[in-house]
Amino acid sequence: MSNYLPGTASLVEEIDKKLLVVLRDGRTLIGFLRSIDQFANLVLHRTIERIHVGKKYGDIDRGIFIVRGENVVLLGEVDLQNENNPSLEKVPIDDILEMQRAEQLQKQQEEDLKKKALKERGLHPTDHSVLDDYS
Amino acid sequence: MTKMQVVGKSSFPLLGGKGELTPTSSELMSAPEEEEDFDILNDETFGDGVDEHFDWEEEHERMAEELDSFSDSRQNGNKTKDSGFDTAEKSYRSQEEYLEQSISQLVVDDEEDLEDPAILNASRNRPIPQSHKARLEDLFGPSSPPAFLDTEHLVSPSSKDIWRYSRAEEALNKQRNNKQSNYKIPTIIERRNIIPQSPMIPPQAHTLEEIEKRMMSKPRVVTAEELERQMRGETTPSAKASGMMMQGQRYTTPVQIPPQPMVSPLSHASPYHRHIQPPHGFSPITQMYPDGRNSPLHQILASGRITPTGNMSPIPHRQSPVFGMTSNSPLGRSITPPHPLRMSPLSHSPLQNHIMTNINQHQSAMLANAMTQNRNFSNTGNVPQARGQGQYGSQNGPRGNHPYPDRYGNQSSPVRPYNKNHQRFQGPSYNRDYYYRPAHEQPRDGRSTDDFAGLMTQKEKDWIIKIQLMQLQTENPYIDDYYYTNFTINKKNKELRRQQEVNGVTTEEQQLLIPHLVKIEQKTYSPAQFEGSLGRLTTASVHNPRQIINITRRASIGGEEGQNVSKELRKIRQLLMDIEKGYNILLDIDDLEKQVLALTPESRKPLNEARKEKIVNLLEYFTHSDNPDNFLQIISVRKGRKLLSRVLPLLDTSQTEVLMSIILSHLPNLAKKDSEEGTGQLCESVTRAIATCNLNMLVKFAGQIQKEYHEEQSLKLVFQNKLGSTLLCCMLKQGEVIYQNTSPVDMDNQLQTSWCNFVEKFVESLASVSFESIATPICLQPNIAKHLDRFINKKLVAGVEEKLNLFTTAQS
Numbered sequence: 001m002s003n004y005l006p007g008t009a010s011l012v013e014e015i016d017k018k019l020l021v022v023l024r025d026g027r028t029l030i031g032f033l034r035s036i037d038q039f040a041n042l043v044l045h046r047t048i049e050r051i052h053v054g055k056k057y058g059d060i061d062r063g064i065f066i067v068r069g070e071n072v073v074l075l076g077e078v079d080l081q082n083e084n085n086p087s088l089e090k091v092p093i094d095d096i097l098e099m100q101r102a103e104q105l106q107k108q109q110e111e112d113l114k115k116k117a118l119k120e121r122g123l124h125p126t127d128h129s130v131l132d133d134y135s
Numbered sequence: 136m137t138k139m140q141v142v143g144k145s146s147f148p149l150l151g152g153k154g155e156l157t158p159t160s161s162e163l164m165s166a167p168e169e170e171e172d173f174d175i176l177n178d179e180t181f182g183d184g185v186d187e188h189f190d191w192e193e194e195h196e197r198m199a200e201e202l203d204s205f206s207d208s209r210q211n212g213n214k215t216k217d218s219g220f221d222t223a224e225k226s227y228r229s230q231e232e233y234l235e236q237s238i239s240q241l242v243v244d245d246e247e248d249l250e251d252p253a254i255l256n257a258s259r260n261r262p263i264p265q266s267h268k269a270r271l272e273d274l275f276g277p278s279s280p281p282a283f284l285d286t287e288h289l290v291s292p293s294s295k296d297i298w299r300y301s302r303a304e305e306a307l308n309k310q311r312n313n314k315q316s317n318y319k320i321p322t323i324i325e326r327r328n329i330i331p332q333s334p335m336i337p338p339q340a341h342t343l344e345e346i347e348k349r350m351m352s353k354p355r356v357v358t359a360e361e362l363e364r365q366m367r368g369e370t371t372p373s374a375k376a377s378g379m380m381m382q383g384q385r386y387t388t389p390v391q392i393p394p395q396p397m398v399s400p401l402s403h404a405s406p407y408h409r410h411i412q413p414p415h416g417f418s419p420i421t422q423m424y425p426d427g428r429n430s431p432l433h434q435i436l437a438s439g440r441i442t443p444t445g446n447m448s449p450i451p452h453r454q455s456p457v458f459g460m461t462s463n464s465p466l467g468r469s470i471t472p473p474h475p476l477r478m479s480p481l482s483h484s485p486l487q488n489h490i491m492t493n494i495n496q497h498q499s500a501m502l503a504n505a506m507t508q509n510r511n512f513s514n515t516g517n518v519p520q521a522r523g524q525g526q527y528g529s530q531n532g533p534r535g536n537h538p539y540p541d542r543y544g545n546q547s548s549p550v551r552p553y554n555k556n557h558q559r560f561q562g563p564s565y566n567r568d569y570y571y572r573p574a575h576e577q578p579r580d581g582r583s584t585d586d587f588a589g590l591m592t593q594k595e596k597d598w599i600i601k602i603q604l605m606q607l608q609t610e611n612p613y614i615d616d617y618y619y620t621n622f623t624i625n626k627k628n629k630e631l632r633r634q635q636e637v638n639g640v641t642t643e644e645q646q647l648l649i650p651h652l653v654k655i656e657q658k659t660y661s662p663a664q665f666e667g668s669l670g671r672l673t674t675a676s677v678h679n680p681r682q683i684i685n686i687t688r689r690a691s692i693g694g695e696e697g698q699n700v701s702k703e704l705r706k707i708r709q710l711l712m713d714i715e716k717g718y719n720i721l722l723d724i725d726d727l728e729k730q731v732l733a734l735t736p737e738s739r740k741p742l743n744e745a746r747k748e749k750i751v752n753l754l755e756y757f758t759h760s761d762n763p764d765n766f767l768q769i770i771s772v773r774k775g776r777k778l779l780s781r782v783l784p785l786l787d788t789s790q791t792e793v794l795m796s797i798i799l800s801h802l803p804n805l806a807k808k809d810s811e812e813g814t815g816q817l818c819e820s821v822t823r824a825i826a827t828c829n830l831n832m833l834v835k836f837a838g839q840i841q842k843e844y845h846e847e848q849s850l851k852l853v854f855q856n857k858l859g860s861t862l863l864c865c866m867l868k869q870g871e872v873i874y875q876n877t878s879p880v881d882m883d884n885q886l887q888t889s890w891c892n893f894v895e896k897f898v899e900s901l902a903s904v905s906f907e908s909i910a911t912p913i914c915l916q917p918n919i920a921k922h923l924d925r926f927i928n929k930k931l932v933a934g935v936e937e938k939l940n941l942f943t944t945a946q947s
Contacts, residue, residue, distance in 0.1 A: 004600060004604075006623075007607070007616070007619050007623075008603070008607065010599070010600060010603055011599075012596045012599055012600055015591055015596065016585060016587075016588040016589070016590075016591075032585070032587065034587060034590045034591060035590055035591045035595070036591070036599060037599065038599055038602040038603065043590075045587055045590075046587075
């Protein structure tokens with residue numbers, strides 16, 4: 001808790017730090033937080049989008065990102081010293097995208113099976129892929 | 136269909152303009168319409184007497200000038216007979232101009248960063264002169280719902296509306312050796328009244344005064360605004376203690392907690408108050424410039440822009456950042472941080488109608504503190520990453536002085552002297568801070584400099600923090616953030632107690648004072664109505680949304696539960712409900728106690744009365760004479776026991792006696808519940824209650840205990856439960872106290888004899904009880920032995936000495 005904002009937190013302290021930001025759509029961004037505003041809209045600099053599949057990950061360079069505050073799930077400071085996690089293996093981007101596609105395909109198939117099963121039992125399947133507060 | 140009258144120069148055909156008419160459109164225009172002679176431009180709609188020479192545009196412009204020339208907006212009240220339409224258009228226009236102005240100001244703003252005091256006096260870019268003056272107040276002023284509490288005016292950190300000070304001001308302050316300049320960040324309310332105007336506008340002293348008057352006379356509006364503004368959080372003026380800061384006590388919570396009782400803050404009040412009277416330092420500024428050079432200042436004030444313009448150059452060393460300069464303000468903000476913390480304008484009950492401003496002042500204090508802290512903080516935070524230039528230096532001095540290059544790579548030298556002062560007040564806590572954040576140091580080791588760091592200027596950061604702080608403001612911290620409030624207060628008190636032990640000085644324990652504000656009548660909001668408008672214009676805004684569905688709750692159909700519910704169950708439920716009601720009364724008493732803190736003794740009376748009444752209510756609940764089982768039932772419920780223990784301390788002597796006797800009469804039952812929840816607390820309350828007893832009562836209690844255990848003729852069983860042994864020990868201790876304090880002559884002989892009997896009984900029972908079965912009381916009473924010696928012969932006492940030790944000394 002900072003001293004000038006008693007009882008709460010502020011992103012001001014995180015400025016110019018390397019942060020890992022998880023968005024509502026599941027994306028993971030890593031970048032330097034350059035600027036914020038009262039809605040927690042973020043300006044990320046030297047951003048990379050990191051895709052994780054299993055123990056492997058791949059980075060896509062994205063440059064400068066402006067993220068609307070409402071889409072941020074969480075953000076955390078990256079430990080610069082232990083950044084290169086030995087337990088995770090970095091793979092080239094194309095590979096990771098391929099893996100991600102495969103993973104999503106598999107998930108989709110599972111979902112379809114579940115939906116079918118639910119329908120057969122008379123239950124109405126709900127779409128959980130959209131994390132929306134209003135539906 | 137009547138012939139269309141084309142008037143005016145507008146190109147919009149519907150407005151009567153000619154415009155660029157194509158053949159088809161003209162055909163259309165003159166073509167008759169399907170509906171029965173529906174003529175949108177007929178006389179009925181537009182009124183009679185439209186002569187060919189009427190040029191509505193000219194009229195419009197004339198009216199614009201007219202409006203602009205109004206210096207007294209109060210008189211204004213829509214003198215023109217036009218519908219809202221016209222003024223709306225006007226303000227739209229002026230908003231464009233406003234936008235232009237702000238953009239032009241943007242340019243100037245950047246140059247603000249050139250902090251060198253030497254060039255401060257240099258003339259800067261003039262903002263683009265505006266011919267139209269904006270009168271936004273009517274439609275966007277404080278009374279207008281859409282603008283109600285809009286943070287529109289906080290649009291951007293570079294907008295000058297937000298800031299009434301700048302680093303230039305700091306430098307000036309330093310130069311003028313004004314240690315007590317305060318960073319007064321005017322509240323939104325104030326800002327709203329400021330109409331952006333061009334520097335060309337002649338001084339509008341009336342406007343300002345009138346604004347002041349308005350602000351002072353309409354505290355309710357202000358209050359409601361503040362309320363609405365709160366999304367809830369914060370402890371306001373009070374609330375948040377930052378006792379847990381890394382930097383220690385340095386910037387303890389700006390506000391709330393007055394370490395002194397009500398009286399002393401009042402003494403502080405006057406000098407402080409004097410400067411509050413003219414809200415937000417308008418007048419002091421006028422006073423400061425008696426040389427007649429008020430006009431540019433007023434312009435600045437009015438425009439809310441701090442930009443030093445060319446006009447300002449005649450006033451060399453007193454540039455725009457003038458607002459905060461209430462020189463005698465005891466609220467020496469950033470330089471003497473402890474000061475504002477002592478101030479508690481909140482306790483100024485006489486100033487109730489100024490309380491809001493006071494609160495705002497404190498908000499500003501808090502904000503100011505926050506800013507400056509943040510400045511230091513961000514110095515530390517940013518420096519490692521950004522600078523790695525080996526400028527790190529040692530802990531104290533250079534650190535704070537480290538000028539962080541801002542966007543333009545300029546060293547903000549005026550900040551340095553300022554920060555130096557800061558240093559002095561930081562002391563050891565500052566060192567602590569340094570060590571506390573090793574994380575920040577790592578990046579500097581061998582890392583390349585982060586060229587893009589510092590993109591966000593300190594000002595912008597402060598701006599964000601300011602917004603966040605404002606969101607935390609609250610007038611009733613106990614309602615909005617009860618647990619945090621209590622947490623911080625307890626922490627503070629703990630700290631105080633600790634200090635007391637160290638220093639041996641007793642300071643009163645702090646309690647949060649909440650000013651008793653003028654009763655806020657929560658009127659249902661009725662939307663503003665525009666005169667002469669066609670129909671009701673929508674005036675819904677974020678703060679006053681339109682009601683879409685009207686749902687009323689039908690009176691709950693009680694008793695329909697049916698007779699299926701057994702009588703037992705109903706009884707139990709009723710019992711629980713009653714206990715809940717008891718708790719509600721407790722809460723009310725608590726609230727009343729908190730409210731009285733902030734009031735004058737006179738106004739406290741009714742509250743105290745109410746409080747007493749409630750206590751009586753509670754007592755009656757326990758002492759229901761018609762149903763003797765009542766008490767037993769209550770006691771059987773854990774919550775009931777807890778309620779009992781909470782009520783006991785509230786009672787006065789006679790009431791205590793009554794309740795104690797009841798408790799004691801049920802002692803066996805209570806003893807059984809010893810292991811269960813709630814009795815521990817009861818022990819405590821009982822202890823405290825006994826400590827207030829006189830001998831008469833003690834004897835009475837003793838008699839009652841003995842009565843309860845009449846059959847066994849011994850108090851053996853009493854020892855075997857915690858409550859019992861606590862009781863007995865307390866009684867003996869109290870007995871000792873009484874015997875010590877009163878001379879034998881004063882004491883009633885009869886009482887003495889009874890007491891003596893009781894003590895004898897005590898020793899007897901103690902002798903007969905086995906050592907293991909004795910329950911330890913909650914607190915030890917070393918004086919018991921002494922007391923026993925008064926009555927009992929040595930031999931007997933020696934016999935029970937071992938067991939006595941259980942009561943008197945701590946057992947390992």
